Amino acid sequence: MTAAGPLRALAALALGFLALAGAAGAQDATSFQPRCIVATLDNAPHAICETGAIAGGRVMHVRYQKEGATGVAEANFLSFTSVGKASSVLAVIDRGDRRRQRVVSLASGDAARLIEAARVAGPNNRFGVGQLADRYETLVPIGASRDEVARATTGMRADGAIGDSGRLLIDALRQLTLAQSERLVLLLASDGKPEDRAYGRDDVVKALRDAKVVAVTVAFRERPDAPGPEIAALRRLAEDTGGLFFDVGSQSGRLEDAAVTRFAQFVGSGGTATFPLNRVDPRGRYLLTLEFENGRAVTGAFFADVPAGSGAPAAPPPAAPAPRAAPGPAISTNTPAGTPPPAAGARPQPGSTEVPGLMDRSGLDNLADWFSAEWRQRPTLVIGLPAGALLIAAGVAWLAVRRKRRKPILAWLELADQNRTRVPVKATAVRIGRHSENDIRFENRSVHRYHAILTRDLASGRFVISDVSKDLEHSNGVLVNGEMSLKSVLADGDTVELGEVKFRFLYP
Secondary structure, eight states, X not given: OOSHHHHHHHHHHXXXXXHHHHXXXXXXXXXXXXXXXXXXXXXXXXXXXXXXXXXXXXXXXXXXXXXXXXXXXEOEEEETTTTTOOEEEEEEEEOOSGGGHHHHHHHHHXXXXXXXXXXXXXXXXXXXXXXXXXXXXEEEOTTOOHHHHHHHHSSOOOOOOOOOHHHXXXXXXXXXXXXXXXXXXXXXXEOOOXXXXXXXXXXXXXXXXXXXXXEEEEEEOSSTTOOHHHHHHHHHHHHHTTOOEEEEOTTTSSOOHHHHHHHHHHHTOOEEEEEEOOSSOOOEEEEEEEEETTSOEEEEEEEEOOOTTSSOOOOOOOOOOOOOSSOOSOOOOOOOTTOOOOOTTOOOOTTOOOOOOSSSTTHHHHHHHHHHHHHHHOHHHHHHHHHHHHHHHHHHHHHHHHHHHOOOOOEEEEESSTTOOEEXXXXXXXXXXXXXXXXXXXXXXXXXXXXXXXXXXXXXXXXXXXXXXXXSSSOOOEXXXXXXXXXXXXXXXXXXEETTEEEEEEOO
């Protein structure tokens, strides 16, 4: 029996429960985070890895390699759509505030274009449409026909009533989670005006993550020269949930065709890769590389902690050390020539350093006798060994949790105060101002409510600071190295002034 049949069947089943966990894993950089399980196929341990939604196009090859080993092999890859899996997309159009009719018209039109492209790319995909005003309202439920979607998105008018957009998005999310699909996508078309009063962005992100939902946001500018913190908020909503962000420019006022195609590919992208682990030593870190049809590649890694019964051959038992001739501090691990091996099933004598195996029928009895003998001779050691192991395990777990929670520091803001206080920058888009919604908040009255935004260019890794206070009647602006600037690429050590607040920008 070949492995192709069970590999395909098991991978198809694995897609069902892994796709939900992978729904929020869209990446558009040079790396991704696979979600893997280990299973036994043909009496050997295999990894079954769900890639999640991947921005970049169709995956052509998936190659794998155990870290530190030589040679790269190709995994068996089943795409998300090839096994009949589908996505459910709920398009939500923000139509509050009747002054935004142009934005509402553009948003509803482009939402219809995105849905149609995703429908053509994946015949099994399902779609619905909702709207935000003073409340959330489902216009057509998930599973609506093409004509129903077209009617719901045609001629949509600005409502004039404004509600708490964060709370309303969570209401929309509840409707989306009722859909019976392997992948859930919330498509939000908005100008991103900050209307949240009861719910903040973090509440929405947490709700999306808990529901395993990807957010795809499309930002429509109310004015060509007003990027504002609201645009950054939409970007971060997509980034923090593993989705896509599209910024509709002021020139055409419509999404480019390339962006529409990219969304359609994203909704049905990714899949399941299956490959064998190292038979001799399956435990360890494995690297996966996805190669796309356009030549781009992304790499991810996972650690295979192979469970018992995985099919991996058992490691040979270590040679038993020689019994001690007399009590003493030194323990020899060399067996003298001519020493006969212990008889099968023989119980260790008091003072022996041999710990019996647990796979034979008398293993538990042997272990109990060994602990009893050691307790009589060295009670401190018998208590200390498990206690020490427990402390070490707790320490390792604590470090792992800290490492998982710790976000990398991308830059520092060194304030010009007496202590040279340093404020870390941990995100690729950071809002700065006096309002509580900002990521970095300065309470000085010379700082505007929404004063500046720091964004990181993914290609160069450099940060750009943009002045978003210019639409105010009296603006203190942003000074970089003493010169007023609307937008500047920051170098290490540059001095930035926001009103009376002054700091140096430092790369780590």
